[in-house]
Amino acid sequence: MSLIAAENLTVRFGGSPVLDGVDLSVEPGEIVTIVGPNGSGKSTLLRSLLGIQKPSAGKVTRKRGLRLGYVPQKLHVGPDMPMTVRRFLALPHRPGAADAAAALARVGMAGMEGRQLIGLSGGQFQRVLLARALLARPELLVLDEPTQGLDQPGEAAFYKLIEEVRREYGCAILMVSHDLHVVMSASDRVICLNHHVCCAGTPHVVSNAPEYRALFGYGTGGALALYQHDHDHNHGHDHDHGHDHGPDHAHENDHAHPQTHEHSDA
Numbered sequence: 452m453s454l455i456a457a458e459n460l461t462v463r464f465g466g467s468p469v470l471d472g473v474d475l476s477v478e479p480g481e482i483v484t485i486v487g488p489n490g491s492g493k494s495t496l497l498r499s500l501l502g503i504q505k506p507s508a509g510k511v512t513r514k515r516g517l518r519l520g521y522v523p524q525k526l527h528v529g530p531d532m533p534m535t536v537r538r539f540l541a542l543p544h545r546p547g548a549a550d551a552a553a554a555l556a557r558v559g560m561a562g563m564e565g566r567q568l569i570g571l572s573g574g575q576f577q578r579v580l581l582a583r584a585l586l587a588r589p590e591l592l593v594l595d596e597p598t599q600g601l602d603q604p605g606e607a608a609f610y611k612l613i614e615e616v617r618r619e620y621g622c623a624i625l626m627v628s629h630d631l632h633v634v635m636s637a638s639d640r641v642i643c644l645n646h647h648v649c650c651a652g653t654p655h656v657v658s659n660a661p662e663y664r665a666l667f668g669y670g671t672g673g674a675l676a677l678y679q680h681d682h683d684h685n686h687g688h689d690h691d692h693g694h695d696h697g698p699d700h701a702h703e704n705d706h707a708h709p710q711t712h713e714h715s716d717a
């Protein structure tokens with residue numbers, strides 16, 4: 452049974468629909484990524500699935516008792532709003548100290564409970580948002596452009612973390628992303644949205660679809676094909692440059708280098 456499904460989902464804010472007859476489902480354990488141009492309705496689709504946005508037509512079905520974790524696109528914390536990581540993790544439900552510590556450790560932020568949110572780097576803040584979402588022990592983790600504003604190593608490290616979380620928690624992941632090369636290496640399924648579903652399927656299929664190419668161009672499509680990546684292969688050389696980047700950059704560049712390998716599990 453699907454964890455979540457949209458059927459003929461339509462959302463209008465006045466004029467022409469922002470979402471028009473969208474069908475989508477997420478199955479247990481899979482990573483599904485939504486790509487699409489600016490304003491194509493990606494966030495609206497996530498908000499509809501989460502129940503924050505009411506559809507004009509169609510319906511959303513969730514598995515009964517579905518445990519959801521949500522990492523929003525942006526969260527502005529101003530200097531006039533002092534808040535520690537510990538307090539932030541307690542919104543809206545206060546976790547036990549051990550659970551909070553474990554969630555922070557899982558995202559590479561062990562012992563950071565007492566830090567002020569305002570003092571965190573972009574990458575550290577994203578990790579705290581992820582830790583907060585993990586406290587729900589989600590069966591489905593929903594992320595809206597989780598690496599916006601991060602540099603490329605930070606981005607690659609964050610996606611690697613998401614893959615690890617998926618493995619450990621066995622949760623499905625539904626995300627919106629603009630980081631096309633990472634999307635293509637880290638997703639089981641890609642949905643290309645432009646108010647309606649233009650095309651959907653494995654990264655390989657989508658990157659070669661004419662509908663996708665019409666939106667993103669041949670240049671990008673070519674680059675994406677290069678980025679398709681076998682998760683299990685050995686690169687045959689060491690990507691660790693011999694210095695410690697700290698938690699923000701605890702990457703091995705696994706998904707940051709062009710590879711000519713085809714995706715083995717696509």
Ligand SMILES: Nc1ncnc2c1ncn2[C@@H]1O[C@H](COP(=O)(O)OP(=O)(O)OP(=O)(O)O)[C@@H](O)[C@H]1O
Pocket residue numbers: 464469487488489490491492493494495496
């Ligand atoms: N609550 C709202 N009221 C009116 N219009 C809205 C509302 N929410 C979204 N829109 C409009 O719907 C369209 C799609 O917005 P949405 O944020 O879903 O797109 P997106 O694909 O996520 O864009 P981006 O890639 O820029 O984040 C935009 O034109 C936006 O202005």
